[in-house]
Amino acid sequence: MLKNKLVQKRRQPEKSEAIALGAKLKYHWKEGLIKAGLFLCAFLSVVTTIAIITVLAREAFPFFREVPFLDFVAGTKWTPLLQPRSFGVLPLVCGTLLIVAGAALVALPIGLASAIYLGEYASRRVRSIIKPVLEILAGIPTVVYGYFALTFVTPLLATFFPSTQVFNAASASIVVGIMVLPMVASLCDDALRAVPDSLRQGAYALGATQFEVTTRVVLPASLSGVVASFVLAASRAIGETMAVTLAAGATPKMTLNPLESIQTMTAYIVQVSLGDAPAGTVEYKTIFAVAALLFAITLGMNIVAHKVLRQFQEVYE
């Protein structure tokens, strides 16, 4: 009997109760509107990417109709602004690589050593001094580094190497190295910190010295994170513009001598844009071809580095 009553009640809810819970509330359209607005803001990043690719492709494709692609990527002479014109991008790539190599020589050892020092050796107090200094170094505008290269590093180099030219790859690459140093240090720091302490303690318990723990246990365990940070730093150095424009010169050249004047891809783009090349001309289109190459290289490196970093983080999560 009682049970029947219960069943009946379940089937026929009292009216007032059903009404109270039944209807969707009227502010739902507002919530939906807000959500749509927020989504659009997030989606703007996708639009930006599409816009970058479209803008670069729209001018780069006509360029490759005039200049064969192979001449562009394999040519060793870059004189698009002078007669006879030649559109081999390799000198610009070579100049860029020279800068990246020099910057890497500065930033990678110092950055990694700083990360090791901060993570494994330094006291909290020292950390609290060095961390902000690195943040400040990271925040200094690139044009300031360019000025520093031009007026301080180059004269300094000239006192040691008299053959140093006024504009040279070495001084630019040194300051680019200083510029990306904080990034290397902080990313390596993250990577080293991700290594669980239990691993360190296990090694110490076997009687290893701090050097052995760091180089044989911690570094190998964080290697992919460290490498990813190197790749990100290199990509950053490739895209660096103002310091190399100011200090490295404007002479596209296939050289490995860091004391000579060279030109990077980015510096070339600036040079053309300063020179007011009229839209539609080949000179104007070259900057899009060069920028497309720059974009492709940096994007590729970033994608790889982020992927490696993600996998690395998953290992220790």
Add this chain to the structure above:
Amino acid sequence: MITNTQRQAISNQVSKRRTIFQTSNVTIRYGDKPAIRNVCLSIPEHLITAIIGPSGCGKSTLLRAFNRMNDFIPEANMKGQILFLGTDLYVKDIDPVDVRRRIGMVFQKPNPFPKSIFRNVAWGPIVSGYPGNINERVESSLRRAALWDEVKDRLQDSATDLSGGQQQRLCIARALAMEPEVILMDEPCSALDPVSTARIEDLMFELKEKYTIIIVTHNMQQAARVSDFTAFLDSGSLVEFGQTEKVFTRPEQKRTEEYVTGRFG
């Protein structure tokens, strides 16, 4: 795991009062992993029902199903039916926001908003458009949560400055301010000292006059002290449900007996 005769017996006990929640064949999975299997329960109004069981048995998952808090766990999905006063909480045109306005919740750890004591209690009614006098509502809620005398002179102080026990009573006051019909409590005393725990248990006795309370607890003494009905869950299944006194003194299932006498869990 419950036989039909048992279920009938339970129904008989329960039906002396109105059933506020009726769950039938509730199964909740996280991805592929079932957390709750085929649970059928009738929870009576204006009583305290305790859900006990070893950790990881799905107590909290079941509790959070009653006010649709599992909606926030993306991989959680539910099958079966939960009727709240006869209305299915999981059909399409039910607004989970409205459900939560009528079914309040107190969490394991006190989680006051980092705002003033007053704002903590007032916020819920304000966002749901309470038309009356908000000061009165705050005062009555704090009084019912037995916190008023301790905080009446410092309503504008930050809630995070209160002690843990006070914070939890504030969270109860915050839930009461919505005038819910049910209060779900997810191990409300697990982060508190014995004195604060005793105060909250006293408070629960007073509150059951007006509200239905469902409490999840891993503390069997607490379940025995405060609840009228007890449900014992193990590995996501309902092993036994009945009057607390009976579950603890004359359990029908061997498993229940082992658990309440402390032989496992």
Add this chain to the structure above:
Amino acid sequence: MTSSNLARRHAIAKVFRLFCTVVTWAGVAMLGILLFHVSRDGLRWLDLQFLSEFPSRFPEKAGIKSALWGTVWLISLTAGFSIPIGVAAAIYLEEYAKKGRVSRFIEVNIANLAGVPSIVYGILGLVIFVRFFGFGRSVLAGSLTMSLLILPVIIIASREAIRAVPSSIREAAFALGATRWQVVRAHVLPAGLPGILTGVILALSRAIGETAPLVMIGALTYVAFVPEGPMDAFTALPIQIFNWASRPQKEFHQLAAAGIIVLLIVLLLMNAAAVFIRHHAERKNK
């Protein structure tokens, strides 16, 4: 035998430690050298006249008035565009987006945008804002370009700040029957505000120092007036510094150094503000 081996191992450990220490402090010294070099060159040119004069062919008459005001205009507009959009995008990704393919794609996309060289943004700004929308070489075109450039930074920083808000607060608010936007507005945003502000300030200070995108959109012209509206032409501090630094005469180099000092002071003040906000918030949370 063991002891001699151990002694050698300890020696290596010591040398390695010394190397790391020296090299790290060398990095710190670099900052010192840079600051010393710049102030030695620039301090003597730094006076009120330098701040209140327009650029000039004659070094002794030149100043940064138009550059300073241009930067103020540029950053104000950039902040106006980028902060609401960036924070909104972060809210969407953290609070609304289902963890699926779309949000994953947007996330990866933002991370990659953060690594796109700034000069590429300059080309984008030149084609889209200067030419396509016809804003010309105006403050508006410049600040829209800058906004796109720093949006990834703002989004990433804001997401971190929002993620750091304990989920217990969200649960408490949801359990009271609040809608998602009510929860975000009343609890998540206020609690995440210090972190968001810190990220925004750092992003804006990046925008202040950026030069390449502005060069691309053609801000490198002789401007001897203060912009009066968003459609006016403009110059900015880093542009003026670049201009002076790329001239051969020593006097102009020193003017560049003086400009750098002003720029660094502005950046330092912003960094100090960020640090202050962070510390204040940390203390409040305890």
